[in-house]
Amino acid sequence: MLRSTTLQRLRPAVFRVQRWNSTTTSAPKPSTTHSDIVVVGGGPAGLTIAAALKHYPETVNKSVTLVEFGSLDNLKTWGPDMERFENRVSSLTPSSVEYLTKIGVWEHVNRDRVQAYRHMTAWDGVSGSKVQFNTTQLMGEGRDIAYMTENFNLQNGLLKQLANKPNLTILDKTKVEGVERTPESHNKPLVKLSNGSTISTDLLIGADGANSPVRTFSGIEARGWDYNTHGLVATVRLANEQQSAWQRFLPTGPIALLPLPNRFGSLVWSTTPKMAAQLKQLTPEQFVMMVNCAFNLEPTDIEYLVEHPDEIMTDAPYRLSQRSSNPDVPCPIVAVQDKSRASFPLKMKHADTYIAENVALVGDAAHTTHPLAGQGLNMGQGDAQSLAIAIRNAAGRGADIGSTLTLEPYWADQYFKNHKLLGVVDKLHKLYSTRNPLVVGLRSLGLDAVNSVKPVKDFLMSQAS
């Protein structure tokens, strides 16, 4: 049973508003304008909630201001070059795509740059045990597992859908520098911008990423830990066209290769910060060789070669040639796109609550997760959908869109769902980050069992989608 202190932590943070309020004294300045809703953050989550609000008749006339610190110019003018793919790519689940279609966004996403896949192989890099998903066998013909999409492609589609919407202001190159509440603002948030202006609002939505200033300003705690692992991403060129996803669990972290159109692939190699730095320093030829090694050689060989880069081009081809041919690994990688290697520290973090009076958090502002299950952005899409519906319902009956009563259905809908997923992903990461023979034996038994029991596979696939 949950202890009462835990319950208090999980309840919407209505009780925190007084503390936040008490630090402020200034009255609204003459430059203060009002916007019914202010969204902070022009990432996938912020743009999706704005697009959803502008979709529903009940909310389309609400004034919405979206504030983004960075420039959106590159996103707006982003033109497709089929010989280059961005390195920030996400696998969108069918449910995410279904909602994006419903709110009119998916038709603006460049489909030539989206790769659907129906096969997925994940295997244990220590024992070799594997699980394979094939939706054409499991869920019937025509079901895709996910859709690989550059984050830029999605954001570009969202901006196209938002173009010329009524009562919408997008302020990019503008930073939210503070949020206060005063008696004059009736305790509602006053959002202070870097351009010197202030916006008063009925609902402040924090879609401002993992270090969310809105979360901090509203006194909502977030708990979790660093994995002491970096996610190295790169765009690679494959020897053949691929429509399958591959993930090998190495003791240093999983390496995943996901298909993109035109023989491109998106690589996410989660590993130690030291190894990520070493991999980024390799020449393109050495890097390509190391990626092929990572899908084929023993973990100790991989670690040895990364430590001895001078031996990669001489030693690795011999070691690879000694492996018997295996149909259950991806086809060889033949090139890495220049300037596409980058790495990000990986963390698990979950906010104590997603809502306070006149405040809601969505996307990475509310939760961050290890990329091994490809769910971070999808969770943000689920948040945006659920929050937009809660606001729509309140607006439809003329209720206060910022009250915790309005926002509570969103919190109730998403919090525990996300909490469960964060927990599963965290346990998977820990389970596969060990070489302990007992744990390796048990996890391999589990993987083999999943692989051989169709109803279990069906269930897992439906959950993942």
Ligand SMILES: Cc1cc2nc3c(=O)[nH]c(=O)nc-3n(C[C@H](O)[C@H](O)[C@H](O)COP(=O)(O)OP(=O)(O)OC[C@H]3O[C@@H](n4cnc5c(N)ncnc54)[C@H](O)[C@@H]3O)c2cc1C
């Ligand atoms: C290596 C890696 C691989 C991943 N792969 C997948 C995958 O396959 N599938 C998946 O679903 N997810 C994946 N994810 C997770 C996914 O990338 C994130 O969950 C998602 O991008 C978060 O989107 P967001 O809009 O919530 O936040 P962000 O994209 O971080 O956007 C937040 C925005 O807020 C702005 N901002 C911050 N502070 C301020 C301020 N004070 N004023 C104004 N603006 C501000 C920032 O400039 C930023 O643009 C992956 C993550 C990593 C690291």
